[in-house]
Amino acid sequence: MGNRRITDPEVLKGLAQPLRQRLYHLLAQAGPATVSTLAKQVDTDPGLVSYHLRELAKAGYIETAPELARDRRERWYRAAEEHQSWAWTDFTTPEAKAVASAAVAQMVTNQFERVRDFQQNRSAWGGQWNTSAFISNNFLRLTDTELRQLEDELHEVINRWREPRKDLPAGPAAEDGREHVFLFLHGFPERP
Numbered sequence: 251m252g253n254r255r256i257t258d259p260e261v262l263k264g265l266a267q268p269l270r271q272r273l274y275h276l277l278a279q280a281g282p283a284t285v286s287t288l289a290k291q292v293d294t295d296p297g298l299v300s301y302h303l304r305e306l307a308k309a310g311y312i313e314t315a316p317e318l319a320r321d322r323r324e325r326w327y328r329a330a331e332e333h334q335s336w337a338w339t340d341f342t343t344p345e346a347k348a349v350a351s352a353a354v355a356q357m358v359t360n361q362f363e364r365v366r367d368f369q370q371n372r373s374a375w376g377g378q379w380n381t382s383a384f385i386s387n388n389f390l391r392l393t394d395t396e397l398r399q400l401e402d403e404l405h406e407v408i409n410r411w412r413e414p415r416k417d418l419p420a421g422p423a424a425e426d427g428r429e430h431v432f433l434f435l436h437g438f439p440e441r442p
Contacts, residue, residue: 254310256336259346264309266352269294270302271360274311278329279430282315285325303327361434368432377427397437404435 256262265271272292277283285303289296306312307327311334315326341350365385372380392400415428 253333253335254330255340256334257340259341259343259349261309262336262341262349262353264306264311266349266356267302267305268356268360269298270306270311271356273299273302274306274329275360277312277327279432282318282326282328285327288327300325364432379429394439397439401437408433 265274269292273288276288276291283291285296285300288303289299292299303312303325307314310330312327312329315328318326336350336353338350338354341347368383372383375383390400
């Protein structure tokens, strides 16, 4: 799996649109799906979903999976296999910064909606999921270089947990009790 660094604001625009971001996350988390399946999951018209999937494919976030189709009318999509990343500092013009701001705003909105949905429905989760799920707030005193080092170390830990599991089926809960887990961390300076 490669790493694709996004530096073109036109490409980043694909993730600034809420429905596109949602479709991308569904494909990345749950695996390949058809237009009609995704339309049901997001409760939206299949034509609109198809349009946004084509836009995501044009930007390289997803790709078609024709080998999964049972007939010529069925269209399957999957998330691109390469890791996608981008940095705020890569966008220097006012227009590019506006695109980056919109993408970040949509990502943060999506992250907190997902946390809220879990908290509102946590009683539906059995087993140890309610004691395993966590929220962590930490107040550290760091330099900008130390914050970057912390991020690198956290990514090393996350990758240790991701790599051995990346080949597991992407569908619903596995027989061994594995579920999809959404983890997000933010680290930024603030002045109290």
